[in-house]
Amino acid sequence: MTWAETCMFWHVYPLGFTGAPVREAHDAAPRLRHVEAWLDHVLGLGLNGLLLGPVSASETHGYDTVDLLRVDPRLGTEDDLDALLAACRERGVRVVLDGVFHHVGRGHPWVRQALADGPDGPYARYFRIDWSDPAAPRLADFEGHSSLVALNHDEPAVADHVADVMTAWLDRGADGWRLDAAYAVPPAFWARVLPRVRAAHPDAWFVGEVIHGDYAGIVAESGLDSVTQYELWKAIWSSLLDGNFFELDWALQRHADFLRTFVPTTFVGNHDVTRVASRVGPQRAVLALVVLMTVGGVPCVYYGDERAATGVKEERVGGDDAVRPAYPATPDALPPDGAWMQEVHQALVGLRRRHPWLVRATTEAVELTNTRYVYAARADGNELLVELVELDVTDVPRATVRDATGVLFTSAP
Template identity: 55%
Template sequence: MSRTEPGWVQHVVWWHIYPLGFVGAHPADPPPAPQEHRLRRVVDWLDHAVTLGASGIALGPIFASRTHGYDTTDHYAIDPRLGDGDDFDALVDEAHRRGLRVLLDGVFNHVGTDFGEKAFLRRRNDGFDTFEGHGELIALDHDNPAVVDYVVEVMTHWLERGADGWRLDAAYAVADSFWAQVLPRVRERFPDAYFLAEIIHGDYSARVRAAGFDSATQYELWKAVWSGLNDGNFHEIDWALLRHNDFLDTFVPMTFVGNHDVTRIASRLDDVRHLEHALVLLMTTGGTPSVYAGDEFAYRGVKEERFGGDDAVRPEFGAPPVPVDPHGADVFRLHQFLIGLRRRHPWLHTARTTALQLTNRQYVYRSADGEQSLVVALNLDDTALPVDFAELGFDRGELLGGSGAPPAETAHSAVVAPHGWLIIAPR
């Protein structure tokens, strides 16, 4: 387990939103004015997050920026399209009143072209260095001690205002030595704060150890889930879960099947029936799960590599409740069931998985932490999957849930329907 992860994180399931899109502030022409207090529209959705079963709100960028929020111009000011500092305080207060933690999105690798502290920017012969070739995103000079001080001050400022932690955007593009200077200083004042690094590829464990992060985004498992389900290849998913077990020896990753940067899982999967399998995998394996707003209703949206290509996966939400079709209502209830199951089994946070039966299209695995375990059976095949509990190493099992909503009963065997799933508690 992580050396530094706060104890409260064991119980967190994040509900993740991209505020600028969520409240219709970007893209918008004309943009909303500060007096519209758009950020308070998020407060209207906090009861929905609680009903879903979430215990934390993971916010996308909310600080002053030029366009999409990842081109920050002032880390100390709320984006005027969202409102002001009072709106932030109200959101945090209302979230905490409901028992919801609040995670902020810190963009400390790069800033927008209107960022005021030019001395903090990384220079090159013909101007300033940019982030991955994006001319509107100027890289901070992380070798400058003043930038270290600045990021420490920004983080502590908003933690003092009530935030519970930070997602560190593009952390993979920043030297580990920078974070290793920043995070201990912030933890001195806020030892219970949580720090999640956006890392897309590379050696997750080595970077977490070197930088001192609490966690990192588990993109390897995200990719394996949707591509393994689409290809009918549980071997890919099992391999990713073996890697995941290794990560858990160092830290507890943030797990997800959707976020603001990727095509929605309901659009990514070729067979809509297998959306259930993706959610079961998310909620029955180790990690700190995150649900991207709208995925609980089976929203669809495809990310495209073009200007405005993120807009489809970052839509505006109206006032709750929103109308959903019968399939969306079913997916919402499934989220509630699986999140509830996870919160009743908090040991799943650090559970390791072991394959018990594995073919291309049928997969039975055990998630366990010490003496506590659940057995999960997933079937992508057109034929049923018989499961004999004795062959899996236990005599009886309680059927907790699955396709067709089987009764909660104790049995010696079970049958998983074609394209179905089942969760079993060994007895």
């Protein structure tokens, strides 16, 4: 079992979490110290990993990078990141950084130099540029966002740079990388880069952000350790919202197939999606957490979900702000109304911690209707029975987890 298979992560988007200005990149401050103040909260939840959103210098939201080897001044300096990594190490908390390697910001020095020098310049090959109109060259971008200029992943110098960046931050004490927009990068690129990084850091863990596609095929071709399990994420909230546990059962059958070849990274919330408590309500969010903590995978809890935080993502400028809020200076300053959900998280994370075999557990339906689902989670001769009831006679969603000794968790009053 690798260290990642013993990990459960608290996922933080640092620019939002620390209250940094997101529309612009001025205002230097040591805001990463703010994250450090929350590490005991992470341990108190029973978690032992920190999945940290982008910290490299960028123009606005962190994913339009201008220098992958420098900490964003809005978050502090390299010394501030070193201090955070050291504080995590002292507590036994693993740190996975967010690597933005599909694209760079339009203000990146390479982009400016490529446009200044023209098609024969040394940096032109770093990007995919249409020079048919020399007065208005067109740069390939990320999904229509002209501010995010796509790198040319066939260029050896790009692979060299990405390998150097990954290695440099692992040298400083990070334990792994989340690879942003990995689904938009040719798997062959990762297959060229990752062995070079692993040569220096054989225990490093790499999870690719993959929303759709052939998960197992991408893992096999790229050499990634894991990918984000968006299929299961969607099935969890959608089955609860629509009263259709058949969707969840189908997704868990697919999930079992994935677990035969790799361990997916599982979640019910992240920095790009509407909060689960906003989608399905706080009581059904408990059921979503039960699924997350009783099926195979490397689970991630997005900051705020442990307090039943709400927030709706909108497709507009600033539409992510509601799901990327600032957090207070210390956990003591949290409002009391989410304390009950924190206790639920502690109970379910603790349950999973006591059953480490769940990381590779596959599930089988025992009973299945639209609104009631009982599944057995099994691995290595162990078994848990999980019952989800979307509605009962009291119209209250409820969940129960039991083993041969009796009930281990129930959300019933």
